[in-house]
Amino acid sequence: MTKFVLIAALGAIANVSAAALDAVKLHTAGDYAILSKTGITTASTSVIKGDIGVSPIFSPAITGFSLRAVTNDATPPITLVATSPQVTGNVYAADYVSPKALVLTGAIGDMEMAYTDAAGRLKPDHLDLGSGDLGGLTLGPGLYKFGTSVSIPTNFTISGSSDDMWIFQVAGDLTMAANKKVILAGGALASNIIWQVAGFVEVGAGAHMEGILLVKTAAHFRTGSSLNGRILAQTAVTLDSSTVTQPPHVGRILAQTADILV
Numbered sequence: 001m002t003k004f005v006l007i008a009a010l011g012a013i014a015n016v017s018a019a020a021l022d023a024v025k026l027h028t029a030g031d032y033a034i035l036s037k038t039g040i041t042t043a044s045t046s047v048i049k050g051d052i053g054v055s056p057i058f059s060p061a062i063t064g065f066s067l068r069a070v071t072n073d074a075t076p077p078i079t080l081v082a083t084s085p086q087v088t089g090n091v092y093a094a095d096y097v098s099p100k101a102l103v104l105t106g107a108i109g110d111m112e113m114a115y116t117d118a119a120g121r122l123k124p125d126h127l128d129l130g131s132g133d134l135g136g137l138t139l140g141p142g143l144y145k146f147g148t149s150v151s152i153p154t155n156f157t158i159s160g161s162s163d164d165m166w167i168f169q170v171a172g173d174l175t176m177a178a179n180k181k182v183i184l185a186g187g188a189l190a191s192n193i194i195w196q197v198a199g200f201v202e203v204g205a206g207a208h209m210e211g212i213l214l215v216k217t218a219a220h221f222r223t224g225s226s227l228n229g230r231i232l233a234q235t236a237v238t239l240d241s242s243t244v245t246q247p248p249h250v251g252r253i254l255a256q257t258a259d260i261l262v
Contacts, residue, residue, distance in 0.1 A: 021165040024118045024194045029111035033246035034231045037108060042239040050246035051089040055104035059093035067091055111232045115214040118167055118196035145169045152176040158193060159185040170197045178204035190228045191247040
């Protein structure tokens with residue numbers, strides 16, 4: 001009986017610790033479905049639900065999207081923003097001059113600060129779980145730290161409430177096999193799942209990923225892959241008939257509401 005009570009108590013402590021995780025604040029980086037410092041490329045038609053942007057690289061680094069410039073009445077006309085039949089939203093770049101394009105530097109800075117915040121979290125709830133193999137697991141909220149690469153060779157589940165947070169610190173790469181899924185259960189939200197990846201991210205053909213990708217190196221989404229979340233990459237993003245759907249940026253909405261009220 002004593003052993004059972006002790007195990008139950010330790011479980012309760014772990015749950016309390018996980019629930020106490022502070023959110024990683026994206027600030028203005030959370031205004032984008034995809035944000036990159038060196039370019040965004042699609043090999044064939046993709047579907048992006050949300051804004052995309054690049055900085056400090058210029059707009060020619062956005063390729064495959066059939067961009068359509070939106071200009072002002074100056075002579076010669078100046079591009080304010082671009083649109084694309086593949087993007088439900090706008091396309092921004094460091095060489096455009098709309099108000100949002102002009103603050104892209106700040107968004108990149110917010111992205112980098114969010115990466116540093118996530119990478120700097122201490123006292124993980126789980127260390128090198130499954131030796132980096134997440135296939136078949138069901139993961140509750142908490143801080144997960146991996147000193148190596150992480151693989152998702154089979155479906156796995158992230159389970160918790162809409163108030164719970166997950167932070168995955170990955171020292172290597174994050175790879176997901178073709179046609180596999182990250183499944184959300186119990187009300188878990190993609191906006192509360194942070195993947196801080198020091199290497200590259202590769203989501204296999206037909207696979208489905210969930211969460212916010214804070215990527216130090218490249219992010220590759222193979223043919224027919226999809227993401228419910230955001231790709232915030234410090235280098236390049238490559239897509240191939242991929243679908244990216246950004247979740248609500250709750251923290252940003254609350255902050256904007258507070259500004260209006262003030």
